[in-house]
Amino acid sequence: MELQHTSLKDCFVLKPKVFQDERGLFYETYNQKMFEKVAGFSIDFVQDNQSISSKGVLRGLHFQNGKMSQAKLVRVVKGKVLDIVVDIRKDSETFGKSFSIMLDDVENLQLFVPRGFAHGFITLSEQSIFSYKCDNYYDKASESGIIYNDATLALDWYLPKEEFIISAKDLELPTFEEAVS
Structure with missing residues (x-):
């Protein structure tokens, strides 16, 4: 597993070691010891989620507030998405900055999204299967987001x-200024 830094503080890309031959391929999607080695910290993922979306489906930009904030390790199992994160940590040197990356089932890259980030993606292929691990449970009362076209x-x-x-719900999300105030 190789760690690649992004332009945002604490947000990084993981590139797995892929073993491929005439039978197909194999790689570890998560290995706690390797994650700790390359990231320099440990994390306890408590929830694993998956969504299936058709082309053009835009999900986000979502986050949870306060003690229910979530870090995520996201990847694409099938298809291709444009994944976008925004640093909403007011004390961060990259506050208000965004980062985007193409995630697909060819390169098998994963994006680590720290707590205090808004996160969303749009499906670019005919269908995508998007998977993500979270270090905190979903809590409807703590849920918020930023409108996609801020x-x-x-x-x-x-x-x-x-x-x-x-979704109608995502069309009602607040602006960046409203979400971080």
Whole structure:
């Protein structure tokens, strides 16, 4: 497993060691000892989630507040997504900055999203299976987010807006300024 730093403090990409031959391929999606070795800290993941989405489905930007904040290790099992994170930690040197990465079932990269980040993705392939581990349980009362088209963040979601499929709930999310105030 190889760690690649991103432009955001504490957010990084993990590249697995892939073993491939005529039968196909194999790689570890998570190994606690290797994670601790390359990341320099330990984490206890308590929940594993998966979503299946068709092309154009935009999920996010989501986060949980306070003591229910979550760190996530995200990956794509099938397909291709554009994954975006935004640092919403007011005391961070990268507060208000975003990072995006293509995650797919070819490179098998994983993104570590620290606590205090808003997170979302859009499916670019005909279908995606998106998997993520969380270090805290989902708590509806702590749930929040940022509207996908926030003018302050000016995020590029890669697809034309007319191809987006967004839940009614995500269309009602606050702006970045409202979410962090």
